[in-house]
Amino acid sequence: MKRSLAILGFAVLLALSFVLPALAAQQELRWGGDTEGGAPYMFQDPKDTSRIIGYEVEIIEAIAKHLGRKPVFVQNGWDNLIPGLQRKLYDVAIDGLEITPEHKQEVNFSIPYYATFLQLAVRRDNKSIESLEDCRGKVVGTLKQAYSHQVLEEFGGIEIRLYEDEINAYSDLVNGRLDATLFDAPIAVFYAGFNPEIKFVGPEIGRMEYGIAVRKEDKELLKGINGAIVALRDSGELRKIYDRWNLWSPMMAKEFNDYRPRQADAVMFNEWAELQKPEFTFRDRMKRYAGFMPVLGRAALTTMKVSIVAMLLAMAFGFVLAVSRVFGPKPLSKLAVAYIETIRGTPVLIQLFFIFYGLPNIGIKLSPFVAGAVGLGLNYAAYEAENYRAGLISVPKAQMEGALALAMTRWQALRHVVIPQAFRLVLPPLTNDFISLLKDSSLVSVITMVDLTKAYGQLATTYYDYFGTGIIVAGIYLLLGLPFVRLARWAEGRLAKVGNMTRVEEETTEDLIASKDGIL
Amino acid sequence: MAPSNQPLIVVDNLCKSFEQGEVLNHISISIREGDLVSIIGPSGCGKSTFLRCLNCLEILDSGTISIAGVTVTRKSPKDPITDDLLEKAHLLRQEVGLVFQIFNLFPHKSVLENVILAPMVVKKESREQAEDNAVRLLKKVGLEDCIHRDPSTLSGGQKQRAAIARALAMNPKVMLYDEPTSALDPELVKEVLQVMRDLDAEGMTQIIVTHEMRFARKASDYIVFMDKGEIVEVDDGDILFTNPKNERTREFLRHFEGDAL
Ligand SMILES: Nc1ncnc2c1ncn2[C@@H]1O[C@H](COP(=O)(O)OP(=O)(O)OP(=O)(O)O)[C@@H](O)[C@H]1O
Numbered sequence: 001m002k003r004s005l006a007i008l009g010f011a012v013l014l015a016l017s018f019v020l021p022a023l024a025a026q027q028e029l030r031w032g033g034d035t036e037g038g039a040p041y042m043f044q045d046p047k048d049t050s051r052i053i054g055y056e057v058e059i060i061e062a063i064a065k066h067l068g069r070k071p072v073f074v075q076n077g078w079d080n081l082i083p084g085l086q087r088k089l090y091d092v093a094i095d096g097l098e099i100t101p102e103h104k105q106e107v108n109f110s111i112p113y114y115a116t117f118l119q120l121a122v123r124r125d126n127k128s129i130e131s132l133e134d135c136r137g138k139v140v141g142t143l144k145q146a147y148s149h150q151v152l153e154e155f156g157g158i159e160i161r162l163y164e165d166e167i168n169a170y171s172d173l174v175n176g177r178l179d180a181t182l183f184d185a186p187i188a189v190f191y192a193g194f195n196p197e198i199k200f201v202g203p204e205i206g207r208m209e210y211g212i213a214v215r216k217e218d219k220e221l222l223k224g225i226n227g228a229i230v231a232l233r234d235s236g237e238l239r240k241i242y243d244r245w246n247l248w249s250p251m252m253a254k255e256f257n258d259y260r261p262r263q264a265d266a267v268m269f270n271e272w273a274e275l276q277k278p279e280f281t282f283r284d285r286m287k288r289y290a291g292f293m294p295v296l297g298r299a300a301l302t303t304m305k306v307s308i309v310a311m312l313l314a315m316a317f318g319f320v321l322a323v324s325r326v327f328g329p330k331p332l333s334k335l336a337v338a339y340i341e342t343i344r345g346t347p348v349l350i351q352l353f354f355i356f357y358g359l360p361n362i363g364i365k366l367s368p369f370v371a372g373a374v375g376l377g378l379n380y381a382a383y384e385a386e387n388y389r390a391g392l393i394s395v396p397k398a399q400m401e402g403a404l405a406l407a408m409t410r411w412q413a414l415r416h417v418v419i420p421q422a423f424r425l426v427l428p429p430l431t432n433d434f435i436s437l438l439k440d441s442s443l444v445s446v447i448t449m450v451d452l453t454k455a456y457g458q459l460a461t462t463y464y465d466y467f468g469t470g471i472i473v474a475g476i477y478l479l480l481g482l483p484f485v486r487l488a489r490w491a492e493g494r495l496a497k498v499g500n501m502t503r504v505e506e507e508t509t510e511d512l513i514a515s516k517d518g519i520l
Numbered sequence: 521m522a523p524s525n526q527p528l529i530v531v532d533n534l535c536k537s538f539e540q541g542e543v544l545n546h547i548s549i550s551i552r553e554g555d556l557v558s559i560i561g562p563s564g565c566g567k568s569t570f571l572r573c574l575n576c577l578e579i580l581d582s583g584t585i586s587i588a589g590v591t592v593t594r595k596s597p598k599d600p601i602t603d604d605l606l607e608k609a610h611l612l613r614q615e616v617g618l619v620f621q622i623f624n625l626f627p628h629k630s631v632l633e634n635v636i637l638a639p640m641v642v643k644k645e646s647r648e649q650a651e652d653n654a655v656r657l658l659k660k661v662g663l664e665d666c667i668h669r670d671p672s673t674l675s676g677g678q679k680q681r682a683a684i685a686r687a688l689a690m691n692p693k694v695m696l697y698d699e700p701t702s703a704l705d706p707e708l709v710k711e712v713l714q715v716m717r718d719l720d721a722e723g724m725t726q727i728i729v730t731h732e733m734r735f736a737r738k739a740s741d742y743i744v745f746m747d748k749g750e751i752v753e754v755d756d757g758d759i760l761f762t763n764p765k766n767e768r769t770r771e772f773l774r775h776f777e778g779d780a781l
């Protein structure tokens with residue numbers, strides 16, 4: 001018991017060390033975005049994956065400079081950018097966020113810094129689709145929760161397929177699963193513009209404006225940002241950024257009332273275009289993958305750290321639950337059962353969201369790491385408790401009696417005789433659970449952590465390569481799990497040996513617990 | 521065999537029932553220090569329950585058990601089982617060793633570790649002290665070659681002798697055995713019975729529930745015949761087997777006529 005308490009204490013300390021760093025410093029402008037959103041918004045620099053680039057990165061950095069504040073990037077999933085803002089993970093959110101009435105109910109928006117439209121794309125050999133009307137009865141792919149999704153729905157009669165990212169949508173267009181795609185024009189240009197099998201058709205569709213999201217109460221900040229946007233527009237700085245990324249359009253000319261010719265070379269766009277060239281040798285590819293290693297290594301470390309802390313927590317708390325359930329007094333036992341059933345009966349994803357985004361409402365604000373480790377740990381504790389319970393009740397009753405007959409107290413008998421034997425029974429399922437946990441830890445990417453799965457998404461969108469990157473990431477997961485697979489095998493081997501002994505007796509601790517006349 | 525006439529164990533009106541009904545019905549007996557007592561009787565008559573009550577694995581419903589100066593007493597089954605009662609039960613268990621039919625050795629520990637565990641945990645003996653004592657006891661039961669083996673590698677007779685050594689390590693004043701040889705192949709029975717004979721020679725007080733009629737008759741100071749939760753007859757082995765006073769004893773012993781008693 002002492003040792004498990006020590007482990008629990010250690011887990012809590014470790015967890016605390018991740019919460020303490022202060023969340024906001026005075027001079028910072030913390031901005032939230034999702035690097036998995038991809039080019040040209042924000043993505044990892046293919047030349048140096050530890051850097052984030054994109055026209056939105058340049059814009060927010062220019063704004064921060066104008067305000068005299070230090071920009072600090074905070075990663076969060078695109079779907080969760082607005083909840084994350086409300087939860088004060090960062091001061092502003094920027095990532096192609098459309099100014100819509102729904103969004104405006106939740107947060108305030110700056111004046112638009114960019115305006116664009118939707119672009120329809122089809123396969124090059126397609127002759128039948130030239131506009132949205134032609135898409136009726138056809139399958140069209142788009143981004144979930146985006147303006148384009150809304151447009152397609154309102155248009156009606158179109159079979160809509162929703163995607164988390166553009167790359168998979170465009171590859172489905174090429175391989176025939178989709179008849180067309182509808183995406184924000186910048187996305188279309190950067191992700192389909194270089195693909196010889198795809199062509200753009202039809203007129204500009206709709207109009208969308210990107211704004212910077214600010215919490216409702218931060219009126220001063222909003223004023224400052226609006227002032228900065230106006231100043232950067234008038235100084236031509238914004239224009240230069242758009243030119244560098246080749247994002248200037250007639251629509252923008254009208255928006256900014258700026259009809260001058262190009263003000264800067266499209267260097268960033270050209271670099272991207274260079275990357276898209278098909279003549280890419282095997283060696284280049286290997287070199288690129290080698291370049292992934294620092295990013296993937298860091299991500300793997302995050303995955304491992306959160307999994308290990310969660311597992312320690314699960315083992316310690318699960319033990320408390322199991323002992324309460326099996327040997328505790330009635331009310332405690334019932335409480336343990338209620339906990340176990342509730343946790344096992346609800347999705348872990350909901351639990352994570354609840355802990356990270358829900359608990360701050362009652363004043364409990366956990367860092368992403370702590371929320372992730374605690375969320376997964378509390379979840380797995382319920383499963384480990386059941387594991388332990390199975391172990392405890394499968395130790396023959398005679399073992400407990402043997403120990404009691406030697407004048408041990410109940411607790412001494414549990415500690416020295418029953419629990420060590422139960423532990424052996426429990427070790428194989430425990431290690432198997434750790435391997436599941438390692439995989440389930442990919443869920444922490446929804447609460448802003450960059451684990452292996454998130455890093456996979458980021459690299460794959462940057463390089464347009466879900467295939468090779470996927471194999472590498474799968475390999476890393478396998479490698480991480482391998483020691484534990486071996487541990488499980490070894491434990492199973494040991495178990496077979498001990499199992500021979502205990503099978504003789506059939507009555508188990510369960511019967512002992514059930515018998516009221518026994519010495520309880 | 522019996523160095524003193526002091527009663528070491530006094531049982532007075534011990535009653536015990538389970539949900540299904542009464543198992544022990546007003547049992548009274550006193551046993552002197554150094555006695556070797558065999559208990560025989562038909563299956564289900566309450567022999568095991570009696571032993572388990574004597575070492576408080578089962579808490580008695582009513583009556584008094586007094587062993588080596590520790591007294592556990594309860595007026596009626598309606599009396600709550602108090603902390604005080606449990607405390608007494610725990611004290612009493614330190615004076616009474618119990619050996620089971622199926623040994624109940626701890627499979628995750630070596631023979632030596634089985635023997636030293638309780639002295640270290642309960643009596644807080646140092647490891648050296650406990651080991652010295654354990655090695656001595658294991659030699660005494662003839663297991664000096666098995667000290668570091670896993671229990672699973674022992675024969676049945678060796679297991680039972682290890683279990684006896686384990687109980688002896690707590691330095692009890694009384695040893696109880698519940699059919700200690702029933703799970704053994706016939707050729708292994710002797711070595712276990714010999715250990716009990718040796719202990720008897722050293723003056724240990726022992727109660728043995730057994731079906732080994734020959735051993736009961738030859739080795740015991742006297743035999744207790746139980747039936748239906750009562751002590752029916754207590755007598756010297758030769759008398760009980762040849763000329764039982766009670767009709768129920770006679771009836772029971774008829775089953776053993778074929779055996780050489
Ligand atoms: N824990 C228990 N709960 C309920 N009933 C029990 C319990 N232990 C024993 N009994 C019952 O008490 C009665 C006496 O059992 P006990 O084991 O003492 O008999 P025994 O004389 O040792 O028999 P055997 O020679 O078969 O071992 C039996 O009817 C048995 O079913």
Ligand SMILES: [Mg+2]
Pocket residue numbers: 567568569698
């Ligand atoms: Mg019995």
